[in-house]
Amino acid sequence: MNRVLGWVFGVVLLVGLGGHAALAQSADPTAAADAYVNAPHDWQMWLPVPGSPMEEHIDWLMKYVLWIMTGIVGFVGLLMAFVLLRFNSAKNKTPAHFTHNTLVEVIWIVIPTLLLAVIIVPSISLIYYEADDSNPYMTITVTGHQWYWEYKYDAVPGLDYTSYMIPDDKLQPGEIRRLSVDHPIVVPVGKKIKFEITSADVLHGFYLPSLGVQRYAVPGTMLTSWTIIPKIGTYYGECNQICGVNHDAMPIEIKAVSMDDYLAWIKVAQANYVMNSYTPRPLSSPLPVNEFADLAIAK
Amino acid sequence: MSSTTHDEHAHDGHAQGAHGDHGHAKPGFVRRWLMSTNHKDIGTLYITSAVIGGCVGGILSMLMRAQLMYPHNHIISSGTEWNAIITAHGLIMIFWMVMPALIGGFGNWFVPMMIGAPDMAFPRLNNMSFWFLVMGFIFVMLGLLIGDGTGAGWTIYPPLDNARYSPGIATDFSLFSLHLAGISSLLGAINFIATILNMRAPGMTMHKMPLFVWAILVTAFLLLLAIPVLAGAVTMLIMDRNFGTSFFEPAGGGDPVLFQHLFWFFGHPEVYIMILPAFGIISHVVSTFSKKPIFGYLGMAYAMVIIGFVGFVVWAHHMFISGISTDSRVYFEVATLVIAVPTGIKIFSWIATMWGGSIEFKTPMLWAIGFIFLFVIGGATGVVLANAGLDQELHNDYFLIAHFHYVLSLGAVFAIFAGFYYWIGKMSGHPYPEFWGKVHFWTTFIGVNLTFFPQHFLGLAGMPRRYPDYPDAFAGWNFVSSVGAMISGASTAVFFYILYRIFTSKEKLADNYWGEGATTLEWAVPSPAPHHTFEDVPVIQ
Numbered sequence: 021m022n023r024v025l026g027w028v029f030g031v032v033l034l035v036g037l038g039g040h041a042a043l044a045q046s047a048d049p050t051a052a053a054d055a056y057v058n059a060p061h062d063w064q065m066w067l068p069v070p071g072s073p074m075e076e077h078i079d080w081l082m083k084y085v086l087w088i089m090t091g092i093v094g095f096v097g098l099l100m101a102f103v104l105l106r107f108n109s110a111k112n113k114t115p116a117h118f119t120h121n122t123l124v125e126v127i128w129i130v131i132p133t134l135l136l137a138v139i140i141v142p143s144i145s146l147i148y149y150e151a152d153d154s155n156p157y158m159t160i161t162v163t164g165h166q167w168y169w170e171y172k173y174d175a176v177p178g179l180d181y182t183s184y185m186i187p188d189d190k191l192q193p194g195e196i197r198r199l200s201v202d203h204p205i206v207v208p209v210g211k212k213i214k215f216e217i218t219s220a221d222v223l224h225g226f227y228l229p230s231l232g233v234q235r236y237a238v239p240g241t242m243l244t245s246w247t248i249i250p251k252i253g254t255y256y257g258e259c260n261q262i263c264g265v266n267h268d269a270m271p272i273e274i275k276a277v278s279m280d281d282y283l284a285w286i287k288v289a290q291a292n293y294v295m296n297s298y299t300p301r302p303l304s305s306p307l308p309v310n311e312f313a314d315l316a317i318a319k
Numbered sequence: 320m321s322s323t324t325h326d327e328h329a330h331d332g333h334a335q336g337a338h339g340d341h342g343h344a345k346p347g348f349v350r351r352w353l354m355s356t357n358h359k360d361i362g363t364l365y366i367t368s369a370v371i372g373g374c375v376g377g378i379l380s381m382l383m384r385a386q387l388m389y390p391h392n393h394i395i396s397s398g399t400e401w402n403a404i405i406t407a408h409g410l411i412m413i414f415w416m417v418m419p420a421l422i423g424g425f426g427n428w429f430v431p432m433m434i435g436a437p438d439m440a441f442p443r444l445n446n447m448s449f450w451f452l453v454m455g456f457i458f459v460m461l462g463l464l465i466g467d468g469t470g471a472g473w474t475i476y477p478p479l480d481n482a483r484y485s486p487g488i489a490t491d492f493s494l495f496s497l498h499l500a501g502i503s504s505l506l507g508a509i510n511f512i513a514t515i516l517n518m519r520a521p522g523m524t525m526h527k528m529p530l531f532v533w534a535i536l537v538t539a540f541l542l543l544l545a546i547p548v549l550a551g552a553v554t555m556l557i558m559d560r561n562f563g564t565s566f567f568e569p570a571g572g573g574d575p576v577l578f579q580h581l582f583w584f585f586g587h588p589e590v591y592i593m594i595l596p597a598f599g600i601i602s603h604v605v606s607t608f609s610k611k612p613i614f615g616y617l618g619m620a621y622a623m624v625i626i627g628f629v630g631f632v633v634w635a636h637h638m639f640i641s642g643i644s645t646d647s648r649v650y651f652e653v654a655t656l657v658i659a660v661p662t663g664i665k666i667f668s669w670i671a672t673m674w675g676g677s678i679e680f681k682t683p684m685l686w687a688i689g690f691i692f693l694f695v696i697g698g699a700t701g702v703v704l705a706n707a708g709l710d711q712e713l714h715n716d717y718f719l720i721a722h723f724h725y726v727l728s729l730g731a732v733f734a735i736f737a738g739f740y741y742w743i744g745k746m747s748g749h750p751y752p753e754f755w756g757k758v759h760f761w762t763t764f765i766g767v768n769l770t771f772f773p774q775h776f777l778g779l780a781g782m783p784r785r786y787p788d789y790p791d792a793f794a795g796w797n798f799v800s801s802v803g804a805m806i807s808g809a810s811t812a813v814f815f816y817i818l819y820r821i822f823t824s825k826e827k828l829a830d831n832y833w834g835e836g837a838t839t840l841e842w843a844v845p846s847p848a849p850h851h852t853f854e855d856v857p858v859i860q
Contacts, residue, residue, distance in 0.1 A: 061792050064792065067779050067781075078708065082712070086703060089699035089700070093696055096691075100691065107609070107673060108677075115610040115611045119615065132663045139656065139702070140656060143709075147649055150711055151645040198789060221484065222478045227716075230781070234714055234715075235640050241642055245711075265398035267786065268789065
């Protein structure tokens, strides 16, 4: 009996302390992440500023492959320009009639093959790097729904919440149209985060361009990816596999914050996201009934 | 090469062997166009349907670019409508524009002529193949227009198009339209294979066949092997939708990823189905206007065979982020990159064909030169996307859209126009207006490049495909892209003016109006080609 009472007392104390701590914190422990925002900008012509080591690798390989390809396109372009200028009917009245030249035919098989080898070596190591989701600090289960995301923090009991796009007419200053959401993913900075991605209804695409993360959300299957965000800030992504009417209205927002802020946020999120704001829906529910979803449909 | 044609010998048409119903002189309109068994008439029907398909698909793309011109636009009123439009645009442009133009149209017209055959091997099958395509077009239009339309994208991935998430009948129409187009393609493929393998004139050995015939032969084999897989996948979808099976339903033990495997086992050969005939046409045009025989003929022919073969073992590069294992990603990347080598052989052989030639910049040659250069750009971005590690960033975004429009919208379509201007005199007997042909080329060239080049930037910045509205940061390049689309759209008006000029022209053309560079058999028959070519079998030396 005493033991039970002790447990009850302990739980009440913990909840009370937790609630108190949440109140004592600033209203939003993720506010620090607003100082650095990694979002697409006007007339952007290149990949996002890398927000993760994975995106840095992708950025490097992209430049490497694209320079080789630019060289090839430039070479073919110059070759064609030369041929068209030198061998047009005004300059060259009598056409030649050769149809073979073994040497050049061997050259244009061997050199492209070598170029491919030069591309394949670093490219394959990137594939294995991207696939290495071992030893994560924490795992977040990401579930795509029509048309919102659900994030479940595997190590934090009860932390399972939904994330909706802010509709255009509800945007606050500082929020980005079509990218900002009500409840972002919040992760501690510099820690390896593993995403386990699935879907509750149709295919979705969990796509975070500035972190180099992309996987389909496939019902009945769990695909994984991972990231490390070394810089405190806010990063964005979008659904990238057609999922119905509001395919363009389920963006992803992810905030990397200090470990202290992360721990504080957990309490706020447990108190507010789960109990007060949204009830996690059972995975079988195909059609969410939610004010934001309704607004998005009405749009 | 020699050939004889006797148009006037119609009365003894029944004596011509297997092709009994050829001989009737001047068939009436209904008999000629609705019951056609003549390869040229059926080819004309195919080209006409490709023009109609291209216009419908083009209007849909104009709507899409109008919607995307500004963020927060309301030209297309709902996501449902948008998804129906993008789905129909993809399906129509592939199955009812590019394929009918290249394979049914130019293939029907010129394969028999180039190999010295009097007609296709199975003329009635040929007719049936065309009318299946028409029925398919009606179905795909119903899929666009009925109810909410089909909104799963042209790749029709389940579960979005299953009975729960796409309950309307429109999706069934679109699925059946694929069956109809598939049957049409399959019958056409059988016909081409039989014709090319059995009906070559004496002396026309396989290694003397013109490259366009090689291209159609390889394409026909790809169709023969790929279409049944699509038919199986589509049938399973229809069963899932209507008869309670669960091939692709996880709840019933099925797997949505299985559909992606089956779809792309068809879908990847399909991209070569669309581009190999284009390669064939470009070879003829480049050789004709350089006044030189094609460089490295055997290399060119077998490069296409290799591309066709390897094209069957690379399908999962469309699925790098949809759940294939890490080692599979490595294999599919390497296999995909291998295709760059035979494609490179083709590009360099075209340039070597021009080297030392006496190049005339007639309209077909402009389209061919444009094709080669823009196809190299599309090929280069293809090599980028083949890297599984980079595909994790670029998959399904506008970089991909730019890539496949560079090889299709600027590749296959340029080849279609090259073939059109090259052969329209042979088909109609009248010349096209050279000045307006060049206007058409340059407006299209500027328009499509302005449309699709900025989409590389949008993709790198992370804009996903199939979005009717997007974050405001993407507005700039989307605006440029939409302006380009308007220019391309306007160039279509020039094309229709050219069609009007051709069909109202009184000018007559010689048998070989391109002169010394044009050496294939179709240039040995009058322009327009008579209803029946080669009533006496030509002998190739």
